[in-house]
Amino acid sequence: MQRVKNVDYDEDELYDDDEEYGADPEESYSQEDRDNFAALIPVVRAELEEAGSRASNKEIQNALWNYYWDVGKSDAEASAAAADGEKQEKPKSKFDQAAERSARDIADDFEDAASMLLSMAWFRDVPWILPPGRQDYLVPATPISRPRLLGGSSKLAKLAEERRKKAAAASAEGSVANGALSSLDRLTKPKDFKENEAPSAVAEPRKYPVRKKREPTPPPAEESPPPPPAEPEQEKPDLRASPTAFARTLSASPNQDILPAATTLSELLGSGQSEDPFQGPSPDDTLISHLYNTGPTKPKQTANGLTKKTEALKLDSAPPQPKLRSKGLDVPKLWAEEKAKRKPSAAFVVVGHVDHGKSTLMGRLLLDVGAVSQRDIDKYQRQASELGKASFALAWVMDTSTEERERGVTFDFAQHHFSTPKADFTILDAPGHRDFVPNMIGGASMADMAVLVVDANQLDSGMKGQTREHILLAKAVGLKKVVVAVNKLDAARPAWSQQLFESVQIDIRKLLAESGFADEDIKFVPCSGLSGANVVNQPKASSPAAWVPKAHFTLLQTLERSIPPTKPTTQETIKQPLRMQIIDVFRGSVTNPLSVAGRISSGNVQNGDVVTTQPSGEKAAIKGLEVSDEPREFAVAGQICTLHLSEIEAQHLRSGDVLCSSQHPVRVARGFTALIELLDSLLPQPVDVHLGRLHAPGTISQLIETVDGRGEQLKRRPRLLKAGQRARVRISFEEGVPLAVGEKIVVRSAGVTAAYGTVE
Numbered sequence: 001m002q003r004v005k006n007v008d009y010d011e012d013e014l015y016d017d018d019e020e021y022g023a024d025p026e027e028s029y030s031q032e033d034r035d036n037f038a039a040l041i042p043v044v045r046a047e048l049e050e051a052g053s054r055a056s057n058k059e060i061q062n063a064l065w066n067y068y069w070d071v072g073k074s075d076a077e078a079s080a081a082a083a084d085g086e087k088q089e090k091p092k093s094k095f096d097q098a099a100e101r102s103a104r105d106i107a108d109d110f111e112d113a114a115s116m117l118l119s120m121a122w123f124r125d126v127p128w129i130l131p132p133g134r135q136d137y138l139v140p141a142t143p144i145s146r147p148r149l150l151g152g153s154s155k156l157a158k159l160a161e162e163r164r165k166k167a168a169a170a171s172a173e174g175s176v177a178n179g180a181l182s183s184l185d186r187l188t189k190p191k192d193f194k195e196n197e198a199p200s201a202v203a204e205p206r207k208y209p210v211r212k213k214r215e216p217t218p219p220p221a222e223e224s225p226p227p228p229p230a231e232p233e234q235e236k237p238d239l240r241a242s243p244t245a246f247a248r249t250l251s252a253s254p255n256q257d258i259l260p261a262a263t264t265l266s267e268l269l270g271s272g273q274s275e276d277p278f279q280g281p282s283p284d285d286t287l288i289s290h291l292y293n294t295g296p297t298k299p300k301q302t303a304n305g306l307t308k309k310t311e312a313l314k315l316d317s318a319p320p321q322p323k324l325r326s327k328g329l330d331v332p333k334l335w336a337e338e339k340a341k342r343k344p345s346a347a348f349v350v351v352g353h354v355d356h357g358k359s360t361l362m363g364r365l366l367l368d369v370g371a372v373s374q375r376d377i378d379k380y381q382r383q384a385s386e387l388g389k390a391s392f393a394l395a396w397v398m399d400t401s402t403e404e405r406e407r408g409v410t411f412d413f414a415q416h417h418f419s420t421p422k423a424d425f426t427i428l429d430a431p432g433h434r435d436f437v438p439n440m441i442g443g444a445s446m447a448d449m450a451v452l453v454v455d456a457n458q459l460d461s462g463m464k465g466q467t468r469e470h471i472l473l474a475k476a477v478g479l480k481k482v483v484v485a486v487n488k489l490d491a492a493r494p495a496w497s498q499q500l501f502e503s504v505q506i507d508i509r510k511l512l513a514e515s516g517f518a519d520e521d522i523k524f525v526p527c528s529g530l531s532g533a534n535v536v537n538q539p540k541a542s543s544p545a546a547w548v549p550k551a552h553f554t555l556l557q558t559l560e561r562s563i564p565p566t567k568p569t570t571q572e573t574i575k576q577p578l579r580m581q582i583i584d585v586f587r588g589s590v591t592n593p594l595s596v597a598g599r600i601s602s603g604n605v606q607n608g609d610v611v612t613t614q615p616s617g618e619k620a621a622i623k624g625l626e627v628s629d630e631p632r633e634f635a636v637a638g639q640i641c642t643l644h645l646s647e648i649e650a651q652h653l654r655s656g657d658v659l660c661s662s663q664h665p666v667r668v669a670r671g672f673t674a675l676i677e678l679l680d681s682l683l684p685q686p687v688d689v690h691l692g693r694l695h696a697p698g699t700i701s702q703l704i705e706t707v708d709g710r711g712e713q714l715k716r717r718p719r720l721l722k723a724g725q726r727a728r729v730r731i732s733f734e735e736g737v738p739l740a741v742g743e744k745i746v747v748r749s750a751g752v753t754a755a756y757g758t759v760e
């Protein structure tokens, strides 16, 4: 509408030939005109017939009239009119032209809106809130600009283009080659694509967000047990989490059902478009208020304390009776006794800019230590080649979801365990793309140390992008040790340039020092994930990398030497009340229908225990537990484990919630004071607060003071906090959040990390 109004025209130009509009032209011809028609129509007809064209008298008459008796032009005009078989249209007024333009614009807008909704659908799996500043990346202006969906990655642009070509080729053959119902497909699918079409073997439609599912190597066909009888399809409860590696270990089938996200962008924003897009709350507001309002049932606070008493009664009410009774093991004692048998262990998060080779390097590490078979890699190689992504075969060990594989981009962190004769490791492979930073924070918060992967040939892109941000976030979540894998040296010019390695080392060391990492905690490893040189095996003496073994350990040796020493407090921590943030909630198997995964931060847990989840306050029984994919009797602080639960409904559990001791439940707070380090300016303003996997919208409600390095006050009640300052602030939430003193937090605003600090 607006565009029609803005068209500039004069009133008297609305109709060019207004006075003639609707009049019968026959009546307005003079005798002279009629004589001219009588003389010239036969001439034009003869010329037309000579040229093999036919036209009616009326068409010839109109042409002669329009061209002022010019026989040549009239020939062409009448011939064209005859060929079209259409009546000559009256010239359009500017009003009509404007209306047509407007109709076209509206159609375009409609197409844009449809494209926007499709793009929302594409990201419906994303389990965290999309920061307002990033949402424009999710809303392509036209379908052609879809590669912007992931922040303008050229890789995605290329993929989308290839995908379009592939879809067109497939449709020409009368079938859709790739039946995946991924959102990208939905955006690019040919018109005749059928939503319910059976999927191909390579890419399967996904009903629910798939986080990380390891695909167990299928046994040979003849040995396959008969498939279990199909369970009746049930409505899946809404949850924001989906499985990681833990889920895979519990599932009999790699295609297990996974609980859907409770909050999807498209659900929140709705499928309809309001007539006035500015009427009512903005999509961001809707999203945030939904997150506030649809969480699990939380104890309501009332002034008279009635609810508190009710809650107290509830806590005292009879706990669920686990089918499996606790053996009452003295876990701290058993743990201390097993000490001599245990190898050193560590979980490391793999961070770095997108495409710098994190997943490939981890795939190579797992292959060369024997945690993944060559047969699996060969299978991935074949499948990846079919998708035109052969170079990603090793990355597929970590990137297990269909969409990650199709796009060649990691979305969420993946876990994998492996052991060497010297140590046990858990890999937490984080996504490098900036849109998935919240998932990177979730992974990093479970780690003991970081492996920073840097593409030696693309240092600048990383310095401007997530290399820098991931270093800061690793520091923010409290990691001290960093192994820097200077990767892709095989692709350097010249290959394995020692000079290039050293210049990268200088720049990264400087960046790490600026971020507060001590020099003795930083180790550099020159390597190539793709070729495998210096990952587990040293490069050959005859290769251009022959200089490497003389001065550097392999990546594996460096990891083994970097395991942080066990803290002397660990034994004490094990005796404290249980606390474990839930990283994932998932449907395990028929025997374990509801499981959660996470890292125990304090205390211990054993089979048969009854625990409380916060903020729901619901109780659950532990019917089984696993550590490093192995069933165990108990798990202790520091271990990443899977707990199989009973006596609780799935809707009371979300990733980011806390599982804790029923006697000493974790406090649920609606506000807290934090000591923060500023990376960007902050005012009292709305922010996103990250506590490990938990991501809650909050508000900086008060700037209490700025402090110096020793924590002493510099200025009371500042109006603004600037980058580089240290400050004490009050942060509030509209709903209660499970919190503990000393927890690390990351504060982000508009998709940018603005501060990090500690809960006081």
Ligand SMILES: Nc1nc2c(ncn2[C@@H]2O[C@H](COP(=O)(O)OP(=O)(O)OP(=O)(O)O)[C@@H](O)[C@H]2O)c(=O)[nH]1
Binding pocket: 352, 353, 354, 355, 356, 357, 358, 359, 360, 361, 391, 392, 395, 408, 409, 410, 430, 431, 432, 433, 487, 488, 489, 490, 491, 527, 528, 529, 530, 531
């Ligand atoms: N030449 C060369 N290419 C590599 C190497 N490592 C990875 N690549 C290629 O780099 C591309 C990206 O690799 P990924 O492992 O997916 O990168 P990533 O850092 O995990 O990417 P995200 O997880 O999406 O952030 C793939 O095409 C790999 O084949 C290497 O050592 N040498």
